[in-house]
Amino acid sequence: MDFQTLIPLVIPGETKIAMIVMDGLGGLPIEPGGKTELESARKPNLDALAAQSILGLADPVAPGITPGSGPGHLGIFGYDPLKFEIGRGVLEALGIDFELGANDVAARGNFCTIDAEGKLIDRRAGRIPTELNAELTKILRTIKLPGVELFVETVKDYRFVFVLRGKGLGDGLTETDPQRVGVAPLPVKALNAKSRKSAKLANAFIAQARKLIGAKKPANMIMLRGFAKRPAIPTFRDVYGMRAAAIAVYSMYRGLARTLGMNVLKVDGETIADEFTTLEKNWRAFDFFYLHVKKTDSSGEDGDFLKKARVIEELDEQLPRLMALQPDVVIVGSDHSTPAILKAHSWHPVPVMLYSRYCRADGIAEYGERACARGSLGRVRSKEIMPIALANALRTTKFGA
Amino acid sequence: MDFQTLIPLVIPGETKIAMIVMDGLGGLPIEPGGKTELESARKPNLDALAAQSILGLADPVAPGITPGSGPGHLGIFGYDPLKFEIGRGVLEALGIDFELGANDVAARGNFCTIDAEGKLIDRRAGRIPTELNAELTKILRTIKLPGVELFVETVKDYRFVFVLRGKGLGDGLTETDPQRVGVAPLPVKALNAKSRKSAKLANAFIAQARKLIGAKKPANMIMLRGFAKRPAIPTFRDVYGMRAAAIAVYSMYRGLARTLGMNVLKVDGETIADEFTTLEKNWRAFDFFYLHVKKTDSSGEDGDFLKKARVIEELDEQLPRLMALQPDVVIVGSDHSTPAILKAHSWHPVPVMLYSRYCRADGIAEYGERACARGSLGRVRSKEIMPIALANALRTTKFGA
Numbered sequence: 065m066d067f068q069t070l071i072p073l074v075i076p077g078e079t080k081i082a083m084i085v086m087d088g089l090g091g092l093p094i095e096p097g098g099k100t101e102l103e104s105a106r107k108p109n110l111d112a113l114a115a116q117s118i119l120g121l122a123d124p125v126a127p128g129i130t131p132g133s134g135p136g137h138l139g140i141f142g143y144d145p146l147k148f149e150i151g152r153g154v155l156e157a158l159g160i161d162f163e164l165g166a167n168d169v170a171a172r173g174n175f176c177t178i179d180a181e182g183k184l185i186d187r188r189a190g191r192i193p194t195e196l197n198a199e200l201t202k203i204l205r206t207i208k209l210p211g212v213e214l215f216v217e218t219v220k221d222y223r224f225v226f227v228l229r230g231k232g233l234g235d236g237l238t239e240t241d242p243q244r245v246g247v248a249p250l251p252v253k254a255l256n257a258k259s260r261k262s263a264k265l266a267n268a269f270i271a272q273a274r275k276l277i278g279a280k281k282p283a284n285m286i287m288l289r290g291f292a293k294r295p296a297i298p299t300f301r302d303v304y305g306m307r308a309a310a311i312a313v314y315s316m317y318r319g320l321a322r323t324l325g326m327n328v329l330k331v332d333g334e335t336i337a338d339e340f341t342t343l344e345k346n347w348r349a350f351d352f353f354y355l356h357v358k359k360t361d362s363s364g365e366d367g368d369f370l371k372k373a374r375v376i377e378e379l380d381e382q383l384p385r386l387m388a389l390q391p392d393v394v395i396v397g398s399d400h401s402t403p404a405i406l407k408a409h410s411w412h413p414v415p416v417m418l419y420s421r422y423c424r425a426d427g428i429a430e431y432g433e434r435a436c437a438r439g440s441l442g443r444v445r446s447k448e449i450m451p452i453a454l455a456n457a458l459r460t461t462k463f464g465a
Numbered sequence: 466m467d468f469q470t471l472i473p474l475v476i477p478g479e480t481k482i483a484m485i486v487m488d489g490l491g492g493l494p495i496e497p498g499g500k501t502e503l504e505s506a507r508k509p510n511l512d513a514l515a516a517q518s519i520l521g522l523a524d525p526v527a528p529g530i531t532p533g534s535g536p537g538h539l540g541i542f543g544y545d546p547l548k549f550e551i552g553r554g555v556l557e558a559l560g561i562d563f564e565l566g567a568n569d570v571a572a573r574g575n576f577c578t579i580d581a582e583g584k585l586i587d588r589r590a591g592r593i594p595t596e597l598n599a600e601l602t603k604i605l606r607t608i609k610l611p612g613v614e615l616f617v618e619t620v621k622d623y624r625f626v627f628v629l630r631g632k633g634l635g636d637g638l639t640e641t642d643p644q645r646v647g648v649a650p651l652p653v654k655a656l657n658a659k660s661r662k663s664a665k666l667a668n669a670f671i672a673q674a675r676k677l678i679g680a681k682k683p684a685n686m687i688m689l690r691g692f693a694k695r696p697a698i699p700t701f702r703d704v705y706g707m708r709a710a711a712i713a714v715y716s717m718y719r720g721l722a723r724t725l726g727m728n729v730l731k732v733d734g735e736t737i738a739d740e741f742t743t744l745e746k747n748w749r750a751f752d753f754f755y756l757h758v759k760k761t762d763s764s765g766e767d768g769d770f771l772k773k774a775r776v777i778e779e780l781d782e783q784l785p786r787l788m789a790l791q792p793d794v795v796i797v798g799s800d801h802s803t804p805a806i807l808k809a810h811s812w813h814p815v816p817v818m819l820y821s822r823y824c825r826a827d828g829i830a831e832y833g834e835r836a837c838a839r840g841s842l843g844r845v846r847s848k849e850i851m852p853i854a855l856a857n858a859l860r861t862t863k864f865g866a
Contacts, residue, residue, distance in 0.1 A: 442844030451529030465553035
C-alpha cells in the first residue's frame with residue numbers, strides 16, 4: 065500500500081503513539097542455539113508489554129537486505145526505503161543541524177592520511193580529535209570556488225560536512241574514498257551531465273584542500289563521500305496527520321527526524337533516562353513520539369554482546385515511565401539488526417511489538433527474536449507497521465464502501 | 466500474483482470448492498487477555514475441520530487497513546481490492562437488485578433536513594421510516610432531465626438509489642454531503658471533462674428535488690454520494706474457469722456476487738439453515754459456492770458479543786451438511802473484522818482456514834484468531850487464498866517448465 069491509498073483514510077484524533085527504536089536491536093547468539101542479546105537481557109517490563117501486544121519480525125527494506133541507518137529508519141517510519149532515499153551527505157548535514165537548502169549538494173568528508181606519493185595510509189587520519197578537526201575546517205573555509213558558496217563544518221573526530229550551494233548543481237557524483245589503503249583517493253566523477261559542474265567544483269575544492277593542509281599530518285588530506293541533495297519527501301504531518309516529536313541524542317537521527325518534519329526535542333543529558341525525561345515533559349504537546357536508543361547499535365558494532373544486552377536492560381528500566389503516561393499505542397522495534405558477533409549491521413529481520421488496547425494481543429509474554437517469530441504480526445516489511453499503529457490509534461477510517 | 470499469471474495456469478476440473486464467508490468474523494476480547502467472539506463460541510465442527518486444515522490470518526486489503534464490504538469481499542474472492550473498485554453507488558444499486566447498465570451512473574442518496582437558510586440540521590432526516598421514503602421517491606420520479614433516463618429507488622430508512630442512464634455520462638463526481646451539519650449541502654462538481662454532463666444533470670436533479678419536497682420536513686432535501694459506474698471486472702468464470710454460485714440473504718452481497726458473474730441462488734427463508742438447504746439443492750450444478758453469513762457482522766456492529774458468538778455456533782451446527790456433500794476444498798473465512806467492542810468494521814486480520822485432502826494440515830484443532838496466528842498459511846493478503854484453493858482443488862497446472 066502506498067501513501068496515496070493511506071492519506072485519504074487518515075482522520076484526526078486525540079490518541080498518542082510512542083515508538084521506541086532500539087538501534088541495531090536484532091541480534092544473534094554467540095553460539096548457534098544460544099540466546100541473542102535481546103533474549104538474554106533481563107527485561108521484565110518489555111516482556112510484560114509483549115504479553116499485551118502483537119509481535120512480529122520486520123524486514124526494514126526487504127528480506128535479505130542489510131539496511132543503512134537511513135533506509136532502516138525510513139522503513140519503521142512507514143516510508144518505503146526502496147522509494148525514498150536520503151543520501152549520506154544529507155544525513156551528515158542534518159546531523160549537525162546544518163540547514164540544507166533545496167538545491168545544496170552535501171557530502172560527508174573524512175580527514176585522512178596520505179604518504180609522500182599521495183597514497184592512503186589511514187582513511188580516518190588516526191581518528192583525530194574534534195578540536196583539531198575544527199582548526200582544519202577553519203582553514204578549508206578560506207577556499208573560494210567560482211560562482212558558488214561553500215560550507216565546511218566539523219562533525220566529530222575525523223568527520224566533516226562539505227556543502228556546495230549554487231545554481232545548476234547535480235548530485236550524481238562518485239565518491240573519492242577507495243575503501244582501502246595503499247592507493248590514492250579517487251577523483252570525483254559526474255554520473256550524469258547535470259552533475260558535471262558539481263564534479264568540477266568538488267575536485268577543485270579537494271585540490272586546494274590538499275595544498276592548504278598537506279603539511280598537517282596525520283590529517284593531511286580529505287575524502288568526500290555520499291554526495292546528495294535534500295530529498296523531496298512528505299512530512300509526518302502530510303502523511304499521518306500527526307504532530308510528531310523526535311527524542312534522540314545522536315545528531316544523525318535528529319536530522320533524519322527533522323527531514324520528515326518532526327519536532328526535534330532538546331534532551332538534557334545523554335542517557336536513556338534523560339530521553340524519557342524529555343518524553344514526559346513534552347507528552348501533552350505531540351501526537352507521535354519517536355524515541356531513539358543509540359547504544360544497542362554501537363555496542364553491537366563494537367562486538368560487545370553483554371553491553372548490548374545491558375543497554376536493553378537500561379531501556380527496560382525506563383519503560384514504566386512511558387506506560388505511566390498511558391499511551392494509546394506503543395511500538396518497540398528497530399531500524400535494523402546489529403549482531404555483536406558480526407560487529408556490523410545485518411540483514412536479519414528485527415523483532416517488533418505493537419501494543420494497544422485494541423491490538424488483539426498474541427499472549428506471548430516475551431519480547432525476543434524467536435518469540436516475535438511466533439507472533440500474529442507475522443513477517444512484515446517495516447513500512448507496514450505505521451498503518452497498523454495508526455489503525456490501533458483509531459486514526460484511520462474505512463477503505464471503500 | 467496477478468490474474469495474468471494465474472489465468473493461463475487454470476485447468477478444467479470436476480472438483481468443488483465451498484467458501485463460507487462469515488461477515489465481520491474477526492473479533493476482539495471484551496477485556497484484553499480474554500477470548501474473542503469466535504474463540505468463545507462452542508463450535509465442535511469448525512474445530513474438527515480446523516484440525517484437517519491449514520490456518521492463517523488474512524489482511525483483506527493491507528495490514529492496518531479497515532475494509533468496506535466491497536473491498537473485503539473482492540479480497541477473499543481473489544481480486545486485488547487496491548486494483549478493482551466497486552463504488553458506493555453501484556453497491557447500493559446492486560443491493561436492491563437494480564439492474565445497472567454498463568453506462569449507468571449510480572449514486573447513493575440520503576434524505577436530509579435543512580433549515581430556512583438551506584443549512585443542514587440532520588444529515589439523515591431523523592432516520593425517516595421506509596414508508597415515507599417510498600412516498601418521497603415517488604415524487605422525485607416525476608422529475609425529468611433532458612436527454613437521459615433517471616431512476617430513484619427506495620433502499621431503506623433515509624437511503625435511496627439515484628441512477629442516471631444515457632450517453633456520455635462520466636462518474637468522476639464529487640459528493641454533496643459536507644459530512645457535518647450547520648452548512649449547506651455542496652454542489653456536485655465534475656472531476657474530469659467527461660463527467661461535466663453528469664454533474665450538470667445531477668445538480669439539476671437536486672435543484673428540482675428541493676422544490677418538490679421542500680415542504681416535507683424533516684425530509685426536505687437530498688444529498689448524493691458515491692457516484693459510480695459498474696466496474697469493468699473479470700468474472701469468476703474468466704479468472705477461475707468455474708461455474709460459481711452465490712448463496713446470500715442480503716441483497717448487497719447478492720449484487721456483489723452478480724457483478725463477478727456468479728449465479729445468485731434463491732434462498733427460501735433467511736436463516737443459515739435455509740442457506741444450507743439452497744447449497745444442498747444446487748450442489749451438482751456448480752463448481753464454486755459462496756455462502757454468506759450476515760449476522761456475525763450485524764451483531765458485531767450492534768456491539769452484541771454474545772449474539773455474534775451465537776451466530777458462529779449456528780453456522781457450526783450446519784457445517785456437517787456441507788461436509789456430507791464431500792467438498793474437495795472448503796474455505797472458512799471472512800471479508801473483514803467487526804469486533805463487538807468496536808461496533809464497527811476494523812483493521813484486524815481475519816481468521817481463515819482452508820481444508821482439502823491435500824492441504825498438509827497444521828494439526829491445530831481450533832478455529833480462532835490466535836489459533837490461526839499459529840497456522841502454516843501465515844499472515845497473508847486475502848487475495849492470496851483463492852489461488853491456494855484452486856491448487857488444492859487440482860484446478861491449476863505448473864508455472865514454467
